[in-house]
Amino acid sequence: MRRKLAAGNWKMNGTAAALSELEELARSFPNPSIDVLICPPATLLYRAAETVRGTDITVGGQNCHAAISGAHTGDISADMLVDAGANAVILGHSERREDHGEQNEDVRAKARVAMDAGLKAIVCVGESLEQREAANTLDIIGGQLSGSIPDQSTGENLIVAYEPIWAIGTGKVPTLDEIGEVHDFIRTRLERRFGEGVGRSVRLLYGGSVKPSNASDIFAVSNVDGALVGGASLKAQDFSGIIDALQKA
Numbered sequence: 001m002r003r004k005l006a007a008g009n010w011k012m013n014g015t016a017a018a019l020s021e022l023e024e025l026a027r028s029f030p031n032p033s034i035d036v037l038i039c040p041p042a043t044l045l046y047r048a049a050e051t052v053r054g055t056d057i058t059v060g061g062q063n064c065h066a067a068i069s070g071a072h073t074g075d076i077s078a079d080m081l082v083d084a085g086a087n088a089v090i091l092g093h094s095e096r097r098e099d100h101g102e103q104n105e106d107v108r109a110k111a112r113v114a115m116d117a118g119l120k121a122i123v124c125v126g127e128s129l130e131q132r133e134a135a136n137t138l139d140i141i142g143g144q145l146s147g148s149i150p151d152q153s154t155g156e157n158l159i160v161a162y163e164p165i166w167a168i169g170t171g172k173v174p175t176l177d178e179i180g181e182v183h184d185f186i187r188t189r190l191e192r193r194f195g196e197g198v199g200r201s202v203r204l205l206y207g208g209s210v211k212p213s214n215a216s217d218i219f220a221v222s223n224v225d226g227a228l229v230g231g232a233s234l235k236a237q238d239f240s241g242i243i244d245a246l247q248k249a
């Protein structure tokens with residue numbers, strides 16, 4: 001059985017004051033029956049890890065460099081994330097692909113070093129609105145999967161997040177059938193590439209405008225093992241509603 005996961009992506013939001021939200025979350029869910037992960041900005045990672053110490057909540061990074069170390073001003077290595085207390089890292093988020101021109105092969109190289117460092121790699125895939133309207137969604141997702149996911153992936157070190165670009169931060173969400181179609185497709189692709197055992201054990205998250213009000217419906221879709229949540233992860237109260245829904249799913 002795949003353990004459900006509620007992952008929060010704070011993006012470039014939050015200074016030390018935001019840790020009070022994490023404190024509240026840790027007070028409300030010291031031992032959740034699902035995995036709960038918060039990915040704060042890198043500047044808060046160490047303090048966030050200290051904040052959740054002693055609970056089952058974990059923290060993760062939002063990106064890492066593909067090199068182990070070296071002359072890469074402003075970048076962060078996978079080992080540094082581990083050192084700061086992370087057990088996971090989001091990779092290939094569409095905002096990284098757009099803002100920093102990250103290609104599938106970059107994401108794959110990052111996922112490789114992340115896995116080597118002992119991190120779970122949350123590899124994000126998703127189509128644009130134009131691609132969906134042109135009925136290219138599954139082609140795009142298929143290409144991102146084969147290009148971004150490294151061969152060493154297992155059910156332990158890989159998590160895939162399906163995040164339609166047009167649903168991120170927009171309040172727009174695909175229909176439940178559309179989510180199910182893509183998640184089933186991702187599952188089939190993973191089984192074909194890695195074999196049924198590994199393919200079935202990788203967790204698949206949906207991301208894009210998940211809120212307490214739509215979470216239960218989304219979590220009932222087949223092959224949805226949780227969510228990657230942006231805006232609604234910033235406030236403990238909102239994220240708690242999503243955790244509650246996933247615990248009941």
Ligand code: PGA
Binds near residue numbers: 009170232
């Ligand atoms: P959102 O972002 O929940 O604010 O739409 C999701 C994400 O980008 O991971």
